[in-house]
Amino acid sequence: MKNLYVVVAMLLGFLAVSCGTSPEAQKNQWNSNKKRLTRLQAEYPNFKTALAAVLTDAEAKWTSAEGVSGEEAQIEAMQGANSAASPQFVKDLDGLNKKMEDLKDLMTDVQQHVADYGDAAAARVAASEANNTLATVEGGIRTASASDANSANAITKGWTSKLESASKRLKKVQETAQKKKDDKKAADDKAKADDDKKAAADEEAKKPIKCAGCGTMNEAGSLKCSGCTAPLD
Numbered sequence: 344m345k346n347l348y349v350v351v352a353m354l355l356g357f358l359a360v361s362c363g364t365s366p367e368a369q370k371n372q373w374n375s376n377k378k379r380l381t382r383l384q385a386e387y388p389n390f391k392t393a394l395a396a397v398l399t400d401a402e403a404k405w406t407s408a409e410g411v412s413g414e415e416a417q418i419e420a421m422q423g424a425n426s427a428a429s430p431q432f433v434k435d436l437d438g439l440n441k442k443m444e445d446l447k448d449l450m451t452d453v454q455q456h457v458a459d460y461g462d463a464a465a466a467r468v469a470a471s472e473a474n475n476t477l478a479t480v481e482g483g484i485r486t487a488s489a490s491d492a493n494s495a496n497a498i499t500k501g502w503t504s505k506l507e508s509a510s511k512r513l514k515k516v517q518e519t520a521q522k523k524k525d526d527k528k529a530a531d532d533k534a535k536a537d538d539d540k541k542a543a544a545d546e547e548a549k550k551p552i553k554c555a556g557c558g559t560m561n562e563a564g565s566l567k568c569s570g571c572t573a574p575l576d
């Protein structure tokens with residue numbers, strides 16, 4: 344029983360750290376947020392101003408948090424700095440490449456199997472829409488002008504929602520095709536089972552009938568026994 348308490352205490356301790364409720368965990372979070380902001384500035388030059396402003400603001404909050412006394416109050420201040428370092432557009436930019444890669448994979452998959460789809464036209468339309476969405480976002484990355492966090496948030500929100508709906512459309516095509524496939528397989532399986540059943544019944548009907556009275560074997564289909572004329576069933 345005592346061991347159980349130890350395990351529970353250790354688990355709670357682990358959770359506390361992983362949820363970021365210690366200054367050390369906040370510090371780790373902060374370092375990774377700072378790295379991310381720096382990396383994204385290089386990766387998305389058109390967002391550099393907005394990203395730099397976020398970093399400056401968050402750094403001021405972090406510096407002041409480091410001077411806060413009392414662990415609980417300090418953790419709260421550190422959390423404030425970390426959340427200031429990760430506004431929505433920063434998270435969106437961070438996940439953008441993955442979203443675009445996933446959409447490309449999905450699009451390629453649908454394009455490669457277009458002939459397998461019951462509605463090949465719908466598959467082509469969804470793939471072409473995905474292609475346009477990718478071109479729009481790629482073009483946007485090159486030309487966007489995000490002067491501050493608000494405009495940056497609006498821009499990446501638009502991209503994210505476009506990428507998500509293009510991906511949804513492609514998945515819908517895949518699901519519809521899969522359902523058609525499943526339905527066809529179910530129908531084929533049923534037809535096969537019916538055939539087997541019929542074959543078994545035919546086989547049964549061909550069997551000779553033994554007369555219960557005299558034991559004579561009669562041809563399949565006989566109504567009366569050829570030995571004793573008793574009716575056969």
Ligand SMILES: [Zn+2]
Nearest residue numbers: 554557568571
């Ligand atoms: Zn008989």
